[in-house]
C-alpha cells in the first residue's frame with residue numbers, strides 16, 4: 001500500500017496533465033519537465049534557432065531535435081514559437097526543447113548557447129533579388145547579433161538570413177562594436193549551393209551522394225561560383241555541360257522562388273543543408289578531425305574581407321580557410337564577376353552598421 005502523500009502527488013501530477021495551465025513559454029509543465037532533464041547535465045551541445053517558427057525554422061528545428069550531438073535546443077521566434085516548441089518537444093529523441101517568444105525572451109534564448117543558427121527574416125517573392133531583402137533583414141540580423149554579443153559571445157554563429165553577402169558583414173560589425181568579434185566563429189551558410197551542385201551533377205550520371213563540388217564566392221547570382229574543375233570524383237565536362245550546371249547552380253534559389261509562386265523560397269532543402277552544416281560545426285566543436293565544408297567567412301583568400309571557400313572546422317570554429325586551388329579560364333572570369341558584385345554587397349553591410 002502506497003503512503004497517502006505519494007497518492008496525492010500522483011493525483012496532482014495526473015490532474016496537471018488533464019488540466020494543463022494556459023500555455024506560457026517559460027512556465028508550462030512541459031518546459032518545467034524539460035528543465036529538470038537538462039539539469040541532469042546530458043552530454044552534447046546547446047543550440048539555439050532564431051526564426052524557428054518559419055519555413056526553414058520548423059523543419060530545421062525538427063532535424064536538430066533528431067541530432068544526437070544536441071542536448072538542449074532553444075527555439076526562438078517573434079511569432080508561433082509556443083506551438084512549434086510543444087510540437088517538436090513530443091519527439092522521443094534526446095535533446096531537451098525550450099521555446100522563447102518575442103524580443104523580451106531573446107536573452108534567455110541565447111544564454112549559454114554553443115551554436116546559434118539564424119534563419120530569421122523575410123524570404124523572396126518572384127521578381128525580387130536577395131538584395132531586395134536587405135531593408136528588412138539587415139535590422140533583424142543586427143538586433144539578433146546584439147543579443148548574441150551580450151548573451152553568448154563565444155557561440156558559433158551560422159547565418160542563413162539573406163542577403164548572406166551583406167548580413168555576414170553586418171554581424172561582424174555588430175560583434176566588433178561590442179568587442180566580441182571572433183572571425184573564426186561567424187559563418188555565412190552557403191551549404192545549399194553545394195547541396196544543389198552535388199544534386200544537379202546527377203544529370204551527368206553521377207550519384208549526388210558520391211559527388212563533392214566546391215562552390216566559392218558568395219550566395220547570390222554570379223557570386224555563386226561552382227568550381228567544376230575541382231569536382232570529386234574527378235570528372236570532365238563539355239563546355240555545354242559546364243554552362244548548364246553553372247547557370248542552374250547560380251539560379252537554383254530563383255528556380256524554387258518561381259515554382260513556389262509567391263509562397264516563399266527554399267525551405268526544406270535549406271533546412272536539410274543547414275542541418276548538414278550545423279552538424280559539421282558541432283563535429284568540429286567535439287574535436288573530430290578533417291571536418292571540411294564551404295562557408296562565407298572572414299577571408300584573406302582574395303582582396304575581399306569575406307569570401308566563401310572550403311574551411312576546416314574545429315574546437316574554436318574555423319581552424320583553417322582553404323585557398324581557391326587551381327582555376328581554369330572559365331572559373332577565373334567567373335571569379336572576377338563574383339568579386340565585383342561581392343565588394344558592393346559587403347560594403348553595403350558594413351556601412352549599415354558604421355553609417
Ligand SMILES: NC(=O)C1=CN([C@@H]2O[C@H](COP(=O)(O)OP(=O)(O)OC[C@H]3O[C@@H](n4cnc5c(N)ncnc54)[C@H](O)[C@@H]3O)[C@@H](O)[C@H]2O)C=CC1
Pocket residue numbers: 050051052053054055056057076077078079119120121122123124133137140143144159160161162163164189190191192193219264265266267270
Ligand atoms: N542562406 C541560404 O542559402 C538561404 C537563405 N534563405 C533565407 O532565410 C530567411 C528565412 O526564410 P524562410 O524561413 O523561408 O522565411 P519565413 O518567413 O518562412 O520565416 C522567417 C521567420 O523569421 C521570423 N522572424 C522575423 N523577424 C524576426 C526576429 N526579429 N527575430 C526572430 N525571428 C524573426 C518570422 O516570424 C518567421 O517565423 C530568408 O531571409 C531567406 O531569404 C532561404 C533559403 C536559403
Ligand SMILES: O=C([O-])CC(=O)C(=O)O
Pocket residue numbers: 123124130162192252253254256257265266
Ligand atoms: O533564393 C532565395 O531567395 C533563397 C536562397 O537563398 C536560396 O534558395 O538559395
